[in-house]
Amino acid sequence: MLSAQVQVQAAAQLPVQVSWARLGDAHEGLLNLLDPVERGRHDATVDPADRARFLVGCALSRLLLGELLDVPPAEVPLRRACPRCGGPHGKVRLDARDSPGAPASYEFSVTHSGALVGVAVCWGGQGAQVGLDVEDADGFVDVENAARTALSGAELAALHALPPAERQPAFLRVWTRKEAVLKALGVGLRVPPSGLEVSAPDMPPAVLSWPDRLAAPPELAMADMVVDGVHPAAVAATGMGSGAVRVAQRDASALVAGYGR
Template sequence: MSVGVWWASLRDARAAARLPALLDPVERARHEAIARADDQGRFLLGCALSRIALGELLGVSPAEVPLRRVCPRCGGPHGKPRLAVPHGSPFAGVDFSVTHSGDVVGVAVVHGAVVGLDVEEAGAALDVDTVAPVALSDAEFAALNAHPPAERTSAFLRVWTRKEAVLKALGVGLTVPPRRLEVSVPTRPPTVLAWPDRPTAPRDLAMADVDVVTGPGRPPAIATVAVAGATALRVHHRDGTAAVTAYAGSTPPP
């Protein structure tokens, strides 16, 4: 199974005056309603990067990509974005996942399966002692405490991105306790070891760590992609910053 992963930097898109023109009315309204500037920028960049990636796949301009957001619980326009193409379309099996952390925004696209992508900036402030007992299984927590204190934050983030990618790929998010999902330790290839709620998950889900360099002298952001409906992955990294910069300029890209 082939999955494309696009990465872009919020720092390179802050002057993106043309990007809001790529959004549809629902996205534009949500963008304008976000209070904090950085949160607004991440939402804008995630929408724009999704549209650029999907537009390339569909052969249409980003603004013409048909997307819909419907919450499965209330029917509101804030659910996971999906490609709105007719049944039987060759693109009906396309799925994508958006993630962001700090200055990093990523989009993963797959055809014929369901994808989840998660990223965490390695330098972010995090109280591991508080969050680890809630997020990790007993075995994961014991393995984390075996690391030297200086390595525990990055080790926790590695395990967490694997969990979050799986939860996204299976469409459950944090509606289930993450402690019940157990994944491999950071020094081993990513895989699901145990999940009583989804006993078949290890057999129909593939994962890959897809860390991304965020800038000179900065530690790579820790990221994982998971695909439900696959047994192996080929990951193609794409330069989303270059694509976004082209659409953010004063003239349209060629």
């Protein structure tokens, strides 16, 4: 196992690591990685595709964090707790209560859309938080209805100024940025996304204006990505200054599909 000093030094130098797996990577051997709460949620999920996405997301998170913490993936201490009711369905985090001797912590964010499942991990020092979002470019999106809820007035006007064929990719780019930011801040869709205005799709990602409920937002770094050549994704991180966040991407399908086989 790495010494505490070496682990802290190595982690502090890491960019945000973003790893991607696929729906087809799910297999029964991954069930051995789940804790009782995860297994209960998995078994209670009716839709087979949603069940597979949840399984791959849990497995990928545990495999990545196990590598960083140098512990078996099934022993990575994870906890889900809703900030409002305390139920086991909140944002998943490393649980320091189960590893009080751990020299460091990591923050991570899980996303999925269509056949894609992604996990972003960053060093949790200096108040860092991370949010990741991906959207399936091949899926159907009711852009007009979604845009009226998700976009500010200025963003909606800019979207309608585009030719119809360009509106879905433009909307998805803007949406991934917003979702990543709201995840990084830990508020999710409890804050209306229309109040968060971001830069135009063809410009570097940035927040232009914040919702009133986030009157004193932290500095935020962002980056756009494209997965498998077509699917838009975005990552946002606090505690890393402002501007562009440094991202290291990894295709982790083989890691997930090969575990336990």
